[in-house]
Amino acid sequence: MSAHDTPQQIQHDAAEGLEQILHRKEPLKPKERMAIPMQKMPTQDPQIRRDNMQEVAMGYFPEQAKLESMRCLQCKTAPCVKGCPVGIDIPGFLAAAAEGDFQRSIGIIKQSSLLPQVCGRVCPQETQCQEHCTVGKSLKDVNQAVSIGRVERYVADWEREHGVQAPSVKAPTGKRVAVVGSGPASITVAADVRREGHEVTMFEAFHKPGGVLLYGIPEFRLPKAIVQKEVESLQAMGVEIKTNFVIGRTRKLLDLMKKDGYDAIFIGTGAGLPKFMNIEGENLVGVFSANEYLTRSNLMRAYDRERADTPIFKSKKVAVLGGGNVAMDSARTAVRLGADEVHLVYRRTEVEMPARVEEVAHAKEEGVIFHILENAKRIQGNEYGLVTGMECVRYELGEPDASGRRRPVEIPNSEFMIEVDTVIVAIGNESNPLIRQTTPGLDVNKWGNITVNDDGKTSLPGVFAGGDIVLGAATVILAMGEGRRAAASINQMLSTN
Amino acid sequence: MHKIILKKQLSADVYMLKVYAPLIAEERSPGQFIILQLDSDFGERIPLTIADADTEQGTITLIFQVVGKTTTRLAALNEGDAIANLVGPLGKPTHIEKFGHVVCVGGGIGVAPLHPIVQGMKKAGNRLTVIMGARNKELLILEDEMRALADELILCTDDGSYGRKGLVTAPLKELCEQTPPPDLAVAIGPPIMMKFCAETTRPYHVHTVVSLNTIMVDGTGMCGGCRVTVGDETKFVCVDGPEFDGHLVDFDNMMQRLKSYKTQEQEAPHPCKLNQQIENMNR
Numbered sequence: 001m002s003a004h005d006t007p008q009q010i011q012h013d014a015a016e017g018l019e020q021i022l023h024r025k026e027p028l029k030p031k032e033r034m035a036i037p038m039q040k041m042p043t044q045d046p047q048i049r050r051d052n053m054q055e056v057a058m059g060y061f062p063e064q065a066k067l068e069s070m071r072c073l074q075c076k077t078a079p080c081v082k083g084c085p086v087g088i089d090i091p092g093f094l095a096a097a098a099e100g101d102f103q104r105s106i107g108i109i110k111q112s113s114l115l116p117q118v119c120g121r122v123c124p125q126e127t128q129c130q131e132h133c134t135v136g137k138s139l140k141d142v143n144q145a146v147s148i149g150r151v152e153r154y155v156a157d158w159e160r161e162h163g164v165q166a167p168s169v170k171a172p173t174g175k176r177v178a179v180v181g182s183g184p185a186s187i188t189v190a191a192d193v194r195r196e197g198h199e200v201t202m203f204e205a206f207h208k209p210g211g212v213l214l215y216g217i218p219e220f221r222l223p224k225a226i227v228q229k230e231v232e233s234l235q236a237m238g239v240e241i242k243t244n245f246v247i248g249r250t251r252k253l254l255d256l257m258k259k260d261g262y263d264a265i266f267i268g269t270g271a272g273l274p275k276f277m278n279i280e281g282e283n284l285v286g287v288f289s290a291n292e293y294l295t296r297s298n299l300m301r302a303y304d305r306e307r308a309d310t311p312i313f314k315s316k317k318v319a320v321l322g323g324g325n326v327a328m329d330s331a332r333t334a335v336r337l338g339a340d341e342v343h344l345v346y347r348r349t350e351v352e353m354p355a356r357v358e359e360v361a362h363a364k365e366e367g368v369i370f371h372i373l374e375n376a377k378r379i380q381g382n383e384y385g386l387v388t389g390m391e392c393v394r395y396e397l398g399e400p401d402a403s404g405r406r407r408p409v410e411i412p413n414s415e416f417m418i419e420v421d422t423v424i425v426a427i428g429n430e431s432n433p434l435i436r437q438t439t440p441g442l443d444v445n446k447w448g449n450i451t452v453n454d455d456g457k458t459s460l461p462g463v464f465a466g467g468d469i470v471l472g473a474a475t476v477i478l479a480m481g482e483g484r485r486a487a488a489s490i491n492q493m494l495s496t497n
Numbered sequence: 498m499h500k501i502i503l504k505k506q507l508s509a510d511v512y513m514l515k516v517y518a519p520l521i522a523e524e525r526s527p528g529q530f531i532i533l534q535l536d537s538d539f540g541e542r543i544p545l546t547i548a549d550a551d552t553e554q555g556t557i558t559l560i561f562q563v564v565g566k567t568t569t570r571l572a573a574l575n576e577g578d579a580i581a582n583l584v585g586p587l588g589k590p591t592h593i594e595k596f597g598h599v600v601c602v603g604g605g606i607g608v609a610p611l612h613p614i615v616q617g618m619k620k621a622g623n624r625l626t627v628i629m630g631a632r633n634k635e636l637l638i639l640e641d642e643m644r645a646l647a648d649e650l651i652l653c654t655d656d657g658s659y660g661r662k663g664l665v666t667a668p669l670k671e672l673c674e675q676t677p678p679p680d681l682a683v684a685i686g687p688p689i690m691m692k693f694c695a696e697t698t699r700p701y702h703v704h705t706v707v708s709l710n711t712i713m714v715d716g717t718g719m720c721g722g723c724r725v726t727v728g729d730e731t732k733f734v735c736v737d738g739p740e741f742d743g744h745l746v747d748f749d750n751m752m753q754r755l756k757s758y759k760t761q762e763q764e765a766p767h768p769c770k771l772n773q774q775i776e777n778m779n780r
């Protein structure tokens with residue numbers, strides 16, 4: 001583990017580097033661009049951040065944003081754009097940022113993405129845009145690619161700090177659209193549909209809008225104030241938000257059309273049904289789904305033990321099962337809630353971990369203990385039903401499976417116990433059945449995800465869907481992209497009848 | 498915001514509220530519940546059964562016992578005050594049809610959730626025997642309401658201050674011993690009571706429905722905090738229930754899970770009636 005670079009040091013280095021370049025008259029040659037060191041993200045010191053909920057990655061300094069943008073070679077074919085699910089003009093916004101024209105830069109991003117402050121922070125860039133970057137390829141390390149996401153975040157934050165105007169809204173059309181859920185897919189649909197002058201009502205089951213951005217992804221990775229701003233900007237456009245409203249219970253989906261007169265519906269209810277492993281001891285006291293643990297901490301603010309009424313388990317030794325972002329978020333939340341030891345148990349190796357590389361690195365810096373090629377077999381409890389330990393078994397990598405990943409196989413007789421009082425299960429989410437159970441005629445696939453055509457249309461007329469409820473647990477940017485597509489077809493439908 | 502239209506104290510620590518919530522009043526069925534929260538930022542979300550509803554007034558009736566922080570704060574609200582967040586109706590409605598002879602057993606505050614079920618069963622044309630139990634006379638609630646619905650009403654108190662002295666399981670057993678035995682039993686109350694009701698009916702093969710009051714967060718199937726073991730399966734009370742076959746529920750596991758935050762909530766600086774509640778459970 002390398003020593004922590006202080007933000008001051010990082011800024012100092014960047015300022016010096018930029019100074020040298022700005023003295024030059026001729027444009028930078030590709031070789032020179034490649035020689036600019038990749039800009040590190042300034043972060044809170046791991047020793048300090050273990051005890052607070054504030055954002056870990058503090059964002060680039062302006063000098064860094066410019067320098068990092070200068071690393072872009074402006075490739076004619078722009079392979080990076082193909083890796084971005086919404087096809088942002090990446091060389092375009094980087095060129096503007098390199099010139100220091102952050103206003104133009106964010107304008108270019110916003111033509112394709114509605115949530116750059118969020119995506120710049122949480123996109124798995126190393127498997128999307130940055131995976132294809134020529135710079136990373138030439139340096140033979142994807143982690144040396146142009147830090148597209150960090151620059152995206154910088155210019156988006158810059159815009160927020162300099163005041164964003166609410167997008168203009170066309171004259172009222174008299175058409176009404178119901179948007180179910182308030183995650184990134186729904187936020188996108190609400191904005192895109194409202195812009196065309198249609199009335200939009202958003203229905204959210206929880207008492208606050210934002211979806212996973214609010215209750216799942218922790219403050220230390222995505223400040224809630226950012227999500228709040230996105231929601232406020234919807235309200236400024238005239239979107240009505242009804243919280244505490246469960247579609248399928250408070251109102252049946254199709255009653256929104258039949259009884260309440262909505263002309264179209266978008267379903268963006270996410271993948272909110274936690275999977276468990278079906279092993280012995282899973283219902284003992286101290287075993288939680290990541291959803292429960294994170295919701296208690298994030299939405300219900302249980303981390304603020306002084307003020308919050310919602311309790312959260314006080315743990316000494318925690319095991320988290322899984323290797324995705326949800327697992328990292330749970331482990332790092334447990335660290336912040338004061339656990340002495342946090343173990344992360346994952347069946348495959350670090351290469352296969354679906355979590356963002358940065359989150360894995362941050363988790364390690366914060367002292368999370370990684371157990372790779374291990375899996376839980378059984379959870380042990382005492383006479384009060386409290387967790388006392390977890391039996392694990394070791395794995396090795398066997399033949400590649402259909403997905404091309406080498407399949408982990410159990411090593412016989414390799415069982416061993418670890419002593420823990422808390423187990424957090426973060427092995428994924430399935431789709432919530434509430435709407436499909438209460439909506440006859442709505443087609444779903446064998447995993448319970450709503451099936452849609454290329455325009456985001458479901459099997460029911462006037463009903464559209466997108467995001468995790470269609471894709472299965474996916475990403476923010478994919479949810480946003482699906483939202484855009486569905487909004488376009490809703491607008492199309494409403495303009496022709 | 499949901500305005501409190503009417504407030505009544507039913508017994509020492511049991512209150513009744515009529516709350517304005519027209520959509521929920523319209524959609525709700527017996528067996529369903531709401532989740533409420535008094536403060537959006539730091540408040541806890543707690544589930545309460547919809548004890549009754551009035552679609553004309555647009556109100557729902559909640560009956561709750563003061564046991565901890567949120568119920569204490571709720572009891573301090575008055576007519577005209579508002580509840581910040583109220584969501585529902587949640588859970589699956591009770592399966593109501595004409596079964597024949599239905600025995601409904603309510604213990605303590607469990608009489609409140611039982612009330613709409615008794616109403617529904619009556620409407621469906623069942624013969625109803627209602628057994629109500631409490632520690633003493635002062636703690637019996639909804640006696641008049643139940644008397645109006647039941648074909649036979651049996652009251653029990655632990656101390657014999659009213660009705661029969663003893664536990665609700667005694668008359669339940671007698672009813673099971675009759676020929677023919679009841680066609681269905683519904684038992685709602687402290688988990689320990691539901692457990693023993695299920696044990697009472699088991700030898701007589703009287704199907705017994707119980708309504709579980711686990712800890713909840715979202716109430717929509719998202720968190721899994723409400724999970725219970727039913728038969729060999731894990732079920733989520735908020736979406737698969739709250740009612741289950743009492744002969745299959747693992748009550749011991751459920752009772753342990755209910756105490757998950759026991760020590761933490763005891764540490765919190767509020768007038769917690771936890772000890773009393775545990776005493777109730779274990780009596």
Ligand SMILES: Cc1cc2nc3c(=O)[nH]c(=O)nc-3n(C[C@H](O)[C@H](O)[C@H](O)COP(=O)(O)OP(=O)(O)OC[C@H]3O[C@@H](n4cnc5c(N)ncnc54)[C@H](O)[C@@H]3O)c2cc1C
Pocket residue numbers: 122123124180181182183184185186203204205206210211212213216217218245246247248268269270271272294325326329356432434435466467468469473474475476477479
């Ligand atoms: C802990 C965690 C960390 C993650 N980290 C990342 C990351 O780093 N990068 C990334 O790209 N992705 C990440 N994801 C995934 C990403 O958050 C999701 O893919 C994305 O939020 C899906 O958006 P959505 O709009 O489909 O639904 P969601 O964000 O799930 O929102 C759905 C909303 O609908 C509401 N709802 C559900 N049912 C109903 C109903 N019947 N009536 C009314 N409302 C309803 C829910 O309460 C919820 O608010 C993470 C997910 C989690 C859980």
Ligand SMILES: Cc1cc2nc3c(=O)[nH]c(=O)nc-3n(C[C@H](O)[C@H](O)[C@H](O)COP(=O)(O)OP(=O)(O)OC[C@H]3O[C@@H](n4cnc5c(N)ncnc54)[C@H](O)[C@@H]3O)c2cc1C
Pocket residue numbers: 530541543544545546547560561562563564565566567568569606609610709710711712713739755756757758759762769771774
């Ligand atoms: C579907 C459902 C319907 C319910 N209906 C009613 C009702 O109609 N009337 C009513 O009075 N209560 C009902 N309950 C129980 C009610 O939700 C709890 O009493 C309430 O959550 C306690 O909140 P508190 O903040 O006052 O207490 P807390 O401070 O949270 O807890 C105090 C003590 O109560 C225990 N406790 C916490 N949650 C529950 C719970 N869900 N059930 C039992 N004990 C709990 C805690 O472990 C603690 O020991 C219902 C519960 C469920 C799940």
Ligand code: SF4
Pocket residue numbers: 083084085086087088090113119120123125128129130148149152477
């Ligand atoms: S939205 Fe995500 S994938 Fe697209 S450019 Fe930005 S960081 Fe890359």
Ligand code: SF4
Pocket residue numbers: 071072073074075078079080081090091132133134135146148
């Ligand atoms: S691939 Fe990399 S270097 Fe090329 S245009 Fe995209 S970001 Fe710039």
Ligand code: FES
Pocket residue numbers: 712713714715716717718719720721722723724733734735736
């Ligand atoms: S309360 Fe969260 S799943 Fe039931």
